[in-house]
Amino acid sequence: MMQLIYGLALALALGGLTHVSTLLAVPQLAREGAYDRLGSLSADGRFVVLPDEAPDADILPFRDPAFVTAACRYDLSAGAVTIKAALPGTYGALSVHDRYGQPFYALTDKAAASGAVEVTVLSAEDVAAAEVEDAPEGRPALRIVSPTKTGFVLVRLFATAESARPGLREAAATASCARAASRTLSP
Numbered sequence: 001m002m003q004l005i006y007g008l009a010l011a012l013a014l015g016g017l018t019h020v021s022t023l024l025a026v027p028q029l030a031r032e033g034a035y036d037r038l039g040s041l042s043a044d045g046r047f048v049v050l051p052d053e054a055p056d057a058d059i060l061p062f063r064d065p066a067f068v069t070a071a072c073r074y075d076l077s078a079g080a081v082t083i084k085a086a087l088p089g090t091y092g093a094l095s096v097h098d099r100y101g102q103p104f105y106a107l108t109d110k111a112a113a114s115g116a117v118e119v120t121v122l123s124a125e126d127v128a129a130a131e132v133e134d135a136p137e138g139r140p141a142l143r144i145v146s147p148t149k150t151g152f153v154l155v156r157l158f159a160t161a162e163s164a165r166p167g168l169r170e171a172a173a174t175a176s177c178a179r180a181a182s183r184t185l186s187p
Contacts, residue, residue, distance in 0.1 A: 033099075033101050034152065035073060035152055038059065038073050038152055041059065041071070043152070044072075045072070045074070045081075045177060046178075047155065047175040047177055048070060049169050049173050050063070050071060052065070052068075060154075064156075066158060066159060067157060067158055067159065068156070068165060068169050069155070069156050069157075070154070070172035070173065071155075072152060072153045072175070073150070073151070074121060074146075074151055074153065074177060075150050076121065076126070076146060077123075079179055080126050080179070080180035081121045081177060081179060082178060082180040083096075083117075083118070083120075083121065083153050083176070083177050084116065084117070084118045084175065085116065085155045085172075085176075086112075086174065086175070088109065088115065090109075090159075090160050090164075091157075091158035092109040092155070092156065093106060093107065093108045093154075093155070093156045094106065094117055094119065094153065094156075095107075095153070095156070096119070096121060096144060096153050097153070097154065098146060098147050098151045099148040099149070104147060105119075117142075118142065119143075120142065120144070120180050121143075121144055121145075121153075122144070123145070123149060124145055127143075127145055155172050157172055
């Protein structure tokens with residue numbers, strides 16, 4: 001009887017470990033993650049507003065239909081990328097995700113200065129050089145380090161009514177996701 005209980009406990013433990021390890025490995029083993037699917041929209045280095053209704057509407061899973069969403073893929077192999085977006089007071093959020101879709105930084109409209117946010121995404125190698133540069137116009141620069149060389153940024157804007165969607169789509173389309181301009185220090 002004791003051997004049966006021991007065998008069942010061992011089988012349960014092995015089954016649990018297998019289940020948990022499989023769940024944790026899925027993002028790395030998935031053939032087409034969110035980063036790959038966004039590539040089909042030509043979202044490299046620029047924001048693309050995701051369609052509400054179309055075959056591409058489900059390009060990102062679990063999208064809230066109350067939000068207008070724009071996405072931009074970034075690649076830090078050639079240097080830092082600066083993200084600029086207007087976030088309206090109704091509610092807006094900017095989230096930065098790694099290559100595997102895991103979010104590692106987010107801002108809401110509450111953190112926006114004058115309704116806009118500006119974030120520079122850097123690789124670990126670029127951090128030392130960025131800390132030497134001056135802060136722009138007296139405002140401290142918001143710099144974040146990406147855990148991967150590639151990733152994507154989402155801008156989500158809350159639509160209080162269906163009539164607000166066109167204006168929010170236009171605002172989301174004006175967000176920028178471009179190579180950071182390198183500044184030189186004055187002697």
